[in-house]
Amino acid sequence: MTRSNEIVKVGLGKRSYDIVIAPGSLHRTGKYLQSLGLSGTVGVVTNPTLARLYGASLKQALVKAGFTCHVISIPEGERTKTLRWASYIVDELVKHRFERRSALVALGGGVIGDITGFAASMYLRGIPFIQVATTLVAQVDSSVGGKTGVNHPSGKNLIGAFYQPALVVSDTNTLRTLPRREWLAGLAEVIKYGVISDRNFFAFLEDRMEHILDMRETDVQTVVKRCCEIKAKVVGKDERESGLRRILNYGHTIGHALESLSRYRKYIHGEAVGIGMVHEALLAHYLELCSKDVVDRQRALIQRTGLPVRMPVHSFSKFWGAMRHDKKVASGTVHCVLPRSLGKVQVLPLEPRTVRRWYAYCHEPSP
Numbered sequence: 347m348t349r350s351n352e353i354v355k356v357g358l359g360k361r362s363y364d365i366v367i368a369p370g371s372l373h374r375t376g377k378y379l380q381s382l383g384l385s386g387t388v389g390v391v392t393n394p395t396l397a398r399l400y401g402a403s404l405k406q407a408l409v410k411a412g413f414t415c416h417v418i419s420i421p422e423g424e425r426t427k428t429l430r431w432a433s434y435i436v437d438e439l440v441k442h443r444f445e446r447r448s449a450l451v452a453l454g455g456g457v458i459g460d461i462t463g464f465a466a467s468m469y470l471r472g473i474p475f476i477q478v479a480t481t482l483v484a485q486v487d488s489s490v491g492g493k494t495g496v497n498h499p500s501g502k503n504l505i506g507a508f509y510q511p512a513l514v515v516s517d518t519n520t521l522r523t524l525p526r527r528e529w530l531a532g533l534a535e536v537i538k539y540g541v542i543s544d545r546n547f548f549a550f551l552e553d554r555m556e557h558i559l560d561m562r563e564t565d566v567q568t569v570v571k572r573c574c575e576i577k578a579k580v581v582g583k584d585e586r587e588s589g590l591r592r593i594l595n596y597g598h599t600i601g602h603a604l605e606s607l608s609r610y611r612k613y614i615h616g617e618a619v620g621i622g623m624v625h626e627a628l629l630a631h632y633l634e635l636c637s638k639d640v641v642d643r644q645r646a647l648i649q650r651t652g653l654p655v656r657m658p659v660h661s662f663s664k665f666w667g668a669m670r671h672d673k674k675v676a677s678g679t680v681h682c683v684l685p686r687s688l689g690k691v692q693v694l695p696l697e698p699r700t701v702r703r704w705y706a707y708c709h710e711p712s713p
């Protein structure tokens with residue numbers, strides 16, 4: 347069965363749960379559900395790509411453990427993360443007479459996880475929800491912490507609920523079929539954890555990046571586990587993002603602005619976060635909050651993954667406008683997570699005048 351070193355516990359009192367991180371764990375999902383005391387009907391929400399790759403294995407694991415399994419397939423991609431598709435999932439649950447104790451399993455990345463968790467939170471005021479996370483972003487970020495939801499035409503993730511899963515299964519073998527670009531984008535979030543909370547983990551990434559890029563099994567498992575431990579610790583202290591949890595947004599103030607300025611076409615999320623981290627570090631250095639080494643080591647590590655690090659040129663007013671429209675802005679003030687050293691960050695309000703001066707300085711032609 348599962349070894350204790352393959353489990354990260356998310357401690358949230360009654361809402362606590364385990365994250366299982368191990369190659370091949372997807373095939374044991376049925377047993378895990380049994381040990382949660384679940385039985386009867388399970389809905390598996392997924393998309394056609396994931397159904398083709400892992401649907402049969404997951405279904406077999408569930409049926410072998412005595413579950414009746416209904417697959418609910420929704421189209422692939424971020425455009426499916428809508429109220430309409432959440433409502434379609436609920437329709438399927440009604441149609442198959444799901445009860446309070448029937449579980450909903452998300453088989454996929456962050457898109458499938460977010461919408462499935464949200465549907466599970468709504469149906470009968472909440473049914474058990476399990477994530478089988480298949481992207482690096484899902485394994486290190488979106489499956490941990492209970493943020494579920496869908497997009498609104500006027501903004502990403504505007505509709506949602508905090509709803510914790512009963513279990514997360516991260517089968518690191520599934521990452522092998524992930525498109526390379528998605529894998530690399532996840533590495534930006536991985537590097538983020540080093541900067542916000544763990545200098546030794548950052549050094550480990552510097553030391554092992556070539557092996558990680560080659561997807562060496564033990565390194566990948568160490569990476570996913572350490573990221574989950576860090577996120578679990580943060581979420582355990584601040585489940586609903588009233589304070590500490592904001593540090594997880596490092597790289598995201600500028601990252602979100604770049605995504606929105608390019609109308610979500612040029613970058614996938616992690617790519618924008620990588621550029622965001624480099625530039626938030628540059629801003630911190632400009633404000634004399636950290637040494638140049640903090641900027642240089644991040645930029646070098648991100649560059650080694652092959653992720654972009656350069657910021658496209660936009661006018662300052664467009665750039666600042668996009669930063670101000672981020673959903674996380676509170677009462678008109680832009681707060682940004684800025685590094686003090688590797689492993690330590692601080693949340694600070696930004697003065698537009700200061701950012702303008704830094705922006706001009708950044709875009710000055712070099713001598």
Ligand SMILES: NC(=O)c1ccc[n+]([C@@H]2O[C@H](COP(=O)([O-])OP(=O)(O)OC[C@H]3O[C@@H](n4cnc5c(N)ncnc54)[C@H](O)[C@@H]3O)[C@@H](O)[C@H]2O)c1
Binds near residue numbers: 395457458481490524
């Ligand atoms: N809830 C949270 O805390 C949180 C945190 C971060 C991101 N998110 C959300 O997560 C979403 C992004 O998630 P993502 O980066 O996982 O992308 P994704 O879910 O869109 O998956 C990326 C692509 O990879 C495919 N795919 C997934 N797993 C695969 C595999 N193992 N093999 C082959 N193909 C595979 C998917 O079908 C999809 O086309 C966004 O909607 C974002 O808002 C949520």
Ligand SMILES: [Zn+2]
Binds near residue numbers: 598619
């Ligand atoms: Zn992110």
